[in-house]
Amino acid sequence: MSAPAAGTTPGPSVRPRRLRRTPALRRLVAETSLHPSDLVLPVVVKEGISEPRPVASMPGVVQHTRDSLRRAAVAAVEAGVGGLVLFGVPVEKDAWGSGADDPEGIVQLALADLVAEVGDATVLMTDCCLDEYTDHGHCGLLVADGRGGLVVDNDATVQRYVSAALAQARAGSAVIAPSGMMDGQVGAIRAALDAEGFTDVAVLAYAAKYASAFYGPFRDAAECAPQHGDRSGYQQDPANSDEALREVALDLAEGADMVMVKPALSYLDVVRRVADAVDVPVAAYQVSGEYAMVEAAAANGWVDRDRIIMETLTSVRRAGADIVLTYWADEVARALH
Numbered sequence: 059m060s061a062p063a064a065g066t067t068p069g070p071s072v073r074p075r076r077l078r079r080t081p082a083l084r085r086l087v088a089e090t091s092l093h094p095s096d097l098v099l100p101v102v103v104k105e106g107i108s109e110p111r112p113v114a115s116m117p118g119v120v121q122h123t124r125d126s127l128r129r130a131a132v133a134a135v136e137a138g139v140g141g142l143v144l145f146g147v148p149v150e151k152d153a154w155g156s157g158a159d160d161p162e163g164i165v166q167l168a169l170a171d172l173v174a175e176v177g178d179a180t181v182l183m184t185d186c187c188l189d190e191y192t193d194h195g196h197c198g199l200l201v202a203d204g205r206g207g208l209v210v211d212n213d214a215t216v217q218r219y220v221s222a223a224l225a226q227a228r229a230g231s232a233v234i235a236p237s238g239m240m241d242g243q244v245g246a247i248r249a250a251l252d253a254e255g256f257t258d259v260a261v262l263a264y265a266a267k268y269a270s271a272f273y274g275p276f277r278d279a280a281e282c283a284p285q286h287g288d289r290s291g292y293q294q295d296p297a298n299s300d301e302a303l304r305e306v307a308l309d310l311a312e313g314a315d316m317v318m319v320k321p322a323l324s325y326l327d328v329v330r331r332v333a334d335a336v337d338v339p340v341a342a343y344q345v346s347g348e349y350a351m352v353e354a355a356a357a358n359g360w361v362d363r364d365r366i367i368m369e370t371l372t373s374v375r376r377a378g379a380d381i382v383l384t385y386w387a388d389e390v391a392r393a394l395h
């Protein structure tokens with residue numbers, strides 16, 4: 059059988075492939091874009107080390123010294139990333155999480171370094187929680203649950219977050235990001251910031267943070283795996299998404315300036331629902347496990363690392379996130395230039 063002459067075959071008159079024909083056409087009609095300024099780099103600084111320490115489960119990620127963090131921040135600013143979010147690991151941990159609000163605590167000191175080094179050239183944010191600072195690894199203060207076990211005490215924990223948020227604001231944080239999923243944390247932090255005159259310090263609420271196995275590698279990085287139990291008594295059940303909208307609405311009513319969904323990839327439906335429901339910037343956190351899975355598969359030669367990174371980040375933006383927190387922020391920002 060010979061091929062029919064062009065133009066004589068009956069065929070579809072509507073051909074979506076017309077717009078996919080060349081790179082220029084595809085670029086022209088792309089619905090989603092990725093810019094360095096959309097990306098936020100999470101960074102971990104550890105007290106008492108003299109060299110940056112690789113995190114085994116997150117190839118390419120280190121626990122920084124104050125010095126290496128300063129250099130990383132300068133590099134991230136050069137790459138044009140939208141912001142940095144800072145986590146700290148103290149030498150001494152206790153039940154109270156004392157390092158979290160110590161004016162000489164590692165995050166406060168490292169943050170002041172960054173303010174001096176990069177100032178407002180990028181947005182300096184701080185994660186506000188207790189798990190990196192408690193010896194038991196939970197995100198709050200433990201009390202007896204009356205049945206022989208322990209439970210995180212919501213209201214006492216919120217008071218600790220308030221104190222940590224104030225310490226971070228005093229050290230120069232532009233955005234406080236409460237991540238502990240305690241009820242009322244945003245309102246209490248907002249009120250305390252305002253009362254101390256930090257009316258311009260913004261709050262990025264980890265509004266819909268799920269009890270996720272995808273945080274595993276981060277718990278190595280921040281040395282904060284719970285010593286007993288898990289976080290499902292305060293973080294959200296992966297089965298729920300109406301509940302995410304309720305959490306988001308509450309955080310906005312309490313004064314959140316931006317809201318976050320976390321993790322990203324398994325919760326893109328939640329990102330979409332939140333983006334449709336609110337008119338504030340929506341962030342999504344591509345967490346440690348998402349990073350580790352791609353790096354591990356790529357190291358085995360099973361996936362094309364660079365394409366997968368771009369594809370996942372584009373997916374998170376397509377789902378409706380304005381801002382993406384990702385451990386690849388610096389690298390991707392450079393690739394985008």
Ligand code: PBG
Nearest residue numbers: 187189237272273276345346347
């Ligand atoms: C809690 C916090 C966690 C992460 C960010 N903030 C850990 C947790 O809830 O167990 C996880 C980040 C990641 O996995 O990349 N302060």
